[in-house]
Structures are given as structure tokens and as C-alpha cells.
Amino acid sequence: MLLKFLKLTQFRCYAEVRIDVPDLGLRIVGDNATGKTSLLEAVGLLATTRSFRNAQDRDLVRWGSGEEYAVAPFARVEATIDGGEGQHQLGIAIELAKDAESVALKRFELDGRITSAHRMVGHFTTVTFTPEDVQLVIGAPADRRRSLDILISQIDRVYLQRLTRYSLVLRQRNSLLKSFARDRVLPTAAPAVTQISFWDEQLIAEGGYLVALRARMLDQLDRAMEQRSSEIAGEVSFGLRYASRTSVHLPSLTGETSEHDAVTRASQALHDDLERHRADEFRRGMTLTGPHRDDVEFEISGRSLARFGSRGQQRMGVLALKLAEADVVAITTGDGPVFLLDDVLSELDNSHRDLLLDAVRTHASQLLLTSADPDLGRHSALSDLGTFAT
Numbered sequence: 374m375l376l377k378f379l380k381l382t383q384f385r386c387y388a389e390v391r392i393d394v395p396d397l398g399l400r401i402v403g404d405n406a407t408g409k410t411s412l413l414e415a416v417g418l419l420a421t422t423r424s425f426r427n428a429q430d431r432d433l434v435r436w437g438s439g440e441e442y443a444v445a446p447f448a449r450v451e452a453t454i455d456g457g458e459g460q461h462q463l464g465i466a467i468e469l470a471k472d473a474e475s476v477a478l479k480r481f482e483l484d485g486r487i488t489s490a491h492r493m494v495g496h497f498t499t500v501t502f503t504p505e506d507v508q509l510v511i512g513a514p515a516d517r518r519r520s521l522d523i524l525i526s527q528i529d530r531v532y533l534q535r536l537t538r539y540s541l542v543l544r545q546r547n548s549l550l551k552s553f554a555r556d557r558v559l560p561t562a563a564p565a566v567t568q569i570s571f572w573d574e575q576l577i578a579e580g581g582y583l584v585a586l587r588a589r590m591l592d593q594l595d596r597a598m599e600q601r602s603s604e605i606a607g608e609v610s611f612g613l614r615y616a617s618r619t620s621v622h623l624p625s626l627t628g629e630t631s632e633h634d635a636v637t638r639a640s641q642a643l644h645d646d647l648e649r650h651r652a653d654e655f656r657r658g659m660t661l662t663g664p665h666r667d668d669v670e671f672e673i674s675g676r677s678l679a680r681f682g683s684r685g686q687q688r689m690g691v692l693a694l695k696l697a698e699a700d701v702v703a704i705t706t707g708d709g710p711v712f713l714l715d716d717v718l719s720e721l722d723n724s725h726r727d728l729l730l731d732a733v734r735t736h737a738s739q740l741l742l743t744s745a746d747p748d749l750g751r752h753s754a755l756s757d758l759g760t761f762a763t
Contacts, residue, residue, distance in 0.1 A: 374498055374708045375739050376416060377460075378453040383438040383446075385411035395759040398712075398740035402747050403763030409743035412763075413501070413713045415450045416741060419463045420499040421523050422481065422490040425713075430467050430476045446473045454497045457708040461496050491537070495530045498702050498710040502695045504720050509694070510687040511679045514668040521669055524698055525590050528705050532586055539579035539664070546572040547659055554658030560651050573647050576663065581640025583664040584619055585626050589635060590701070591615045591669065592627040597697035605728045609674050609686070611693040618666035619643050688720065696732050709736035716743050730754035 376394045381387045386408045392399070401409045410426070414433075417425045424433065438446040446469040454461055464482035469475065481493045509517055526533040549568060552558075558565045595613045602610045615623055621642035626635040646662040647654075654661050671678035671690050678690045703709045712733050718726050733740055734754060742755075 374457075374711050375455040376452060376497075376711055376741070377455055378451075379412070379416065380449075380451040381412070381415050382449040382451075383435040384415055384433060384448045384450055385435060387411065388435065392761055394739075394741070396739065398742070398758045400755060400758045400760045401741065401743045401763060402760060403743075403745065405745055407763040409745075409763050410503075410715050412761075413715050413741060413743060416452070416711070417499055417501055417713055418450055418465055419452050419454075420494070420497045420527060420711075422465065422494060423523070425501045425503070430479055431469055431474065434467055434469055434473070445469055445471050445477065452497075456497065457706060458496065463493065463497060491530055491534045494526050494533055495528070498527045498706065498708070499713050500695055500699045500702065500710045501713040501715070502692070502717050503715040504717055506691045506695075507684070507688050509691055510671045510682070514666075517669040518664075518667060521587060521590065524701075525586055527710075528702060529586065532583070535579045535582045539576070539583060542572060542575045542579060543660060543663070543665055546576060550654050550660065551658040553655045558655060560655040565655070569651075573644075576660070577640050577643050577647070580619075580643050580663045582636050584617060584621060584639040584643065584667070585632065585635035587664065587667065588615055588617070588621075588623050588626040588639070589632070593701050593704075594694065594697045597700040598693045601693045601696045601700070601732070604732065605692060605696075605725060606686075606689050611678070611690045612672045612675075613694070614670045614672055616668040616670050617664075618662055618668075619646050619664075689725065692721075692725070692729060696729075699733075699736055699738065703736055709738040711739045711741065714740065714742035716745065718742065718744060719746060727754070 375396055379392045379394060381390050383389075392412075401412055403409050414424055414426055414428075418433070434446045434448040438448065448467045449464065451462070451464045454463060462482070462484050466478070466480040466482070467476060468478040470477045481488050481490055483493050483496065509520060522532075522536055526536070546569070549572065553565060560566070591613050598611045598613060617623060619639070619642050621639050625638055643663060650661045671687075671694075673682045673686055673690060678687055682690065699710055699712065718729070721729065731754065740758065
């Protein structure tokens with residue numbers, strides 16, 4: 374997978390910038406607050422349609438955009454990418470309302486034609502590593518779910534569609550349960566059971582798919598992390614554990630089990646869980662089981678990395694995860710992802726810096742990295758990269 378050309382218009386601090394990206398990659402060098410991370414953010418946006426900084430779309434639009442031409446504030450990101458499916462033109466346009474407080478339009482373009490986010494995701498794959506990613510180990514479960522969902526969505530376009538539908542169904546179901554709790558509706562009331570059953574069916578259909586694919590992906594990541602651990606951590610071994618809030622037997626979803634059978638088993642478990650929690654859900658006014666309550670736990674030699682790992686080990690655990698993500702993407706798609714490293718080399722000691730760069734090279738992956746240190750380019754593994762100064 375290669376990024377060949379990148380153009381930003383009215384994006385973050387850039388009025389307009391055009392960059393021809395060498396096949397081996399690019400060092401983005403400059404002082405702090407000069408737009409280095411914004412360039413990587415734009416690349417990641419084209420891959421996932423979302424900012425890896427969790428920024429709102431309105432925050433991506435350059436301050437004062439549109440004023441010169443008396444039009445609404447806007448931003449645009451365009452790129453040419455070259456991958457296993459051939460060369461494609463990708464574009465994302467964001468237009469704000471005149472008050473610049475809300476998004477009036479977000480448009481996705483694939484080869485010059487307007488498309489949906491679901492159809493755009495998957496044509497371009499990236500693995501992003503930032504200093505803040507160490508928070509994945511000790512942060513909120515929602516952050517770990519989001520990270521996993523982004524990875525799977527880049528590989529499986531159907532997953533993103535199912536995830537979107539699940540979120541919509543969950544909101545509708547929770548709204549109905551909230552009204553039941555407010556009105557003290559009994560879980561045995563026939564009209565209420567009929568109403569909730571409609572949403573149960575949809576929640577089970579979408580949720581079973583999500584649980585099954587998460588379990589299968591985490592099984593692959595866990596094995597890939599164990600292999601990478603020997604390269605970056607010596608005697609300790611890093612891994613992942615799926616803490617599903619459903620009663621499904623997780624080993625039955627992986628291994629030799631087909632994807633269809635895994636989805637069926639996960640759906641049945643979710644059905645049984647909803648039946649079991651119905652009375653409590655009516656009382657509390659919320660959905661108490663499903664993939665929206667799942668977690669992913671990092672482990673170090675079989676123990677909790679969050680509880681027993683040092684800060685340095687937690688950083689190495691996230692590094693092992695990012696390398697494992699690249700391994701899984703390459704194996705699944707037959708094409709290595711583009712690595713986006715946002716000022717992470719300064720966070721690593723020399724030996725682990727070498728290991729990371731050597732591992733990136735094993736995929737023959739394109740590398741885009743940022744640094745405030747211009748001397749970083751003297752590293753032997755980076756000497757053949759192009760340079761862009763912000």
C-alpha cells in the first residue's frame with residue numbers, strides 16, 4: 374500500500390499544501406504546533422473517515438476558512454493511493470454551517486464519484502502509533518473498542534456497516550427501555566414485550582456479527598503479539614484478552630470454526646443474554662449486554678498489563694499491538710499498511726527505536742513519521758526517506 378500524493382485545502386493550519394510522497398516514505402520535520410500531526414491526521418482520515426485524534430469534524434476546518442470568498446467554512450483532503458486493487462483517487466470534503474459550529478456536509482469521493490463512508494473504507498489501510506496510544510492500556514474500554522473497530526473496518530467493509538446499524542438500533546432500544554423504566558412498565562406486559570422484541574431481533578443480528586469478528590480478530594492479534602514480543606521485549610510476552618460481556622464461549626468462535634458458525638453462536642448467546650436480563654433492563658432503562666459493553670485487556674506474561682506492567686512495559690505492549698496490527702493487515706489483505714508514526718521515536722530508547730524501524734521494514738511498508746528533531750533523519754533506517762519541513 375502506497376500513498377503517492379496528498380493535497381490539503383483549508384485543513385487545520387494549512388490553507389493549501391501539495392505533497393508528492395516517495396514510495397519509501399516521508400519524514401515530516403518541524404517545531405511543535407507547526408502542523409506535523411495534522412498531515413498524518415489527514416492521511417488517517419482518508420483511511421478510516423475519522424480523525425485518530427478523536428477530533429470533531431468541525432475542528433478539522435481551518436480557522437477563517439471561506440472568508441476570502443464569502444462562502445461557508447470548508448476543508449478538503451485528497452490523495453492518490455496505490456494498493457493491491459490498483460490506483461485510486463480518494464477525497465473527503467467537509468463544509469460547515471455559516472456559524473462554523475456545526476457540519477452541514479461531509480462528502481466522500483472515490484475515483485471522482487461521490488460514495489459512502491462504508492464503500493470508501495478499506496481501499497487504503499494505515500496503522501497509526503502516537504505517544505498517547507499508551508493510554509489504550511489503562512484508559513477507558515470505549516477507546517480500546519474504538520481502536521479494534523477501526524482495525525477490523527479497514528479489513529472488512531461489511532463490519533463498518535454492521536457496527537453503524539448496531540449503534541442505531543442500540544439507541545432506539547435504549548430510548549424504548551428508558552420510557553419503560555420511567556412508566557414502570559412490567560417486563561411481562563404483552564405490548565411491551567412485542568415492542569422490545571422487534572429491536573431485540575435487530576440487535577442480535579448485528580451484535581452477533583460484531584462479537585464474532587472481534588473474537589476472531591483478537592485471536593489473530595494475540596498470536597501476532599506473542600511473536601513480536603520476542604523481538605521487542607525479550608523474556609516477557611504481550612497479548613490480548615477479549616473480555617466479552619456476553620455469555621458466548623469465546624474459544625468456539627475462533628480456530629477452525631467458520632465465520633458463519635461463529636456469528637450464529639454469538640447471536641444465540643446474545644439472544645439468551647437479552648432474555649435473562651429483560652426484567653433488569655426494564656427496571657434500569659438500558660441495554661445491559663452486548664458488544665457495546667465489551668473490553669479488550671492487555672496482558673504481560675499472562676497477567677494484567679495495566680495492573681502489573683511498568684510504564685515502559687505498557688508502551689512496549691502498545692508497540693507490540695501496532696506491529697501485530699500490521700502483520701494481520703498484511704496477511705489478510707496481502708498488502709502491508711502505511712505506518713503513521715507521530716513523534717513516537719523520541720519516546721523510545723535507541724534499541725527499541727531500532728526494533729520498531731526494523732519491524733516496519735519487514736513489511737516493506739511505506740513510513741510517514743513526524744519529529745521535532747531534524748537529526749532523527751540520520752538514523753540509518755530513515756536515511757532513504759523523503760523530507761517535508763513544516
